[in-house]
Amino acid sequence: MTTAPWLAVRELVVRRGRAALACAVIAAIAATVTATELVARAREEAVAAQIDAMGPALTVVPRGTSTGELARYELGEAALPASAEAAVRAALGRDLRAIERRLVVHRELAGTRVPVVGVAADALPMPLHGPDSVALGSELARRLGNEAGVALDGRELRVEGVLPSTGGVEDLGLFLPLAAAQALAGVEGVNELRLSLRAGVSSRGAEARLTRASLGAAVIRSDRGDVADREAQESLSRHRGSAYAVMAAVAALCLVIAAHLDAAERRVELATLVALGASRRTVLGALLFRSALLAAAGSALGAAGGAALAAAQDPAVAAALARAWSLCVATVGAAVAVGVAAAIPTALATIARDPVRELQEG
């Protein structure tokens, strides 16, 4: 039983020159697939990050039915039910990419009512350190002008930086750590869950699912997030699968030809093996294993090369290279499966031949 892999390894190692061409084609295909996939993933992540910066696809807020309730929400006195976040995760599952918890209250500042937004300490481009650390929306920063500090409810605040403009109400906001906002409003929970969806997931559909899930809260959909998601999907993911299928077919064709040429050249050798008492399984195994090994070697070389190439060209890929190994493993695994499948017809034809005839003709 172990003779088959041993023979295949010996044959490929000693006569590697004969397998070099097929190996090179497989490597080129694997390199193309790996590089394309890695660059596409890096681009998708970059686009997703851009979409996040623009705003969430969906926002979950407390439901207000009367003017009084709405006012309480505006003041930050009404929080979402504690179960809302778990209900959102259950309803959206893997389609939910990120969830950001916020507490939004309103206060007078620089002569206007501004949204005071409690966020996670790492949610902004600049980190917030401690309860007095804040970041300003660009419009609020402009209105405050050159005033050295900011005071809120009589507390001096340290400005860590100004956020890039989004063109929305956020530009007027004052951002501070969530715990500080909760202390300010005297509220335990949050009153806003900002949901980012996986690329390609329709925000309209997600909204419908959340509505059915009866969160005890209102769901607001942002068309902007929806459009951006769809654009990302259009530009990146749509046709990759079919391109890879074509590549796999080319690889399979190459391996079919390689297996055929190999078996044709080794007819006498394989018939001799049968004469020596090799079982059909051994001959079959040696041919299938050889093809699998060829595909594995070619695709491993190609995947490594493709990853290196993509990383050299694209800094975003280089940054995410540590995660590329799973893609390389998947590429090699797929190549091995194609290699085995490609050799099956030739291997079956080989064991069906009359060994005596092969020996007489050889």
Add this chain to the structure above:
Amino acid sequence: MIRVDNLTKTFAAPGGGEVHALAGVSLWIDRGEFVAVVGRSGSGKSTLLFAMGGLATPTAGHVQLGETRVYDLDREARAALRRTEVGFVFQTFNLVPYLTCLENVALPALLAGSSRGEATDAAARVLERLGMSARSRHRPAQLSVGERQRVGIGRALVNGPRVLLADEPTGNLDPATADQVVDLLRELNGEGQTIVMVTHDLRLAARAGRIVRLRSGALDTDPPERVTA
């Protein structure tokens, strides 16, 4: 020990009709015999040899190896029989080109289920016996044709088969080397190895213990012929 009973092998001729490669051959070969099979080209020598080795299913008749009726076995059981009971030697050596001599000789032992260590030890002993130890690590292409045939014989011997079946083992060798190979076969026969050798060289056939002559797929003398060396 080997009993061939009314063996017939018929091929369909390409243009229609039939070719009778073997037409009712009966033969008895004792343990320890060295039999040469001679005859014209196309007389059925190779067909008889492969049929005796369980590789060519006859159209009619039987081959019995020891107690076993070879063609009562299924294909896998016949492969198992070839692994342990039969050693084939070929005119063109048919060594596996990418394996070393040692590995070529070890191959049948590996196929028969020996561990790598056991198979290598057995192969080394055989090569030693054949005076080929110095060539263990060489590949067939690095050897002279006479040395290749020695390795081919070593490969046939490694599992201690009941019978060595050699099809024109000297066909690709110059006369001097051919004589050396037949010397070797005679030595092995002297040690008790049963051998059937196909040849059309009557000078070499005369050095075997017995000559069996085929003509158009039938024995040339009255079968069953029985002469001991």
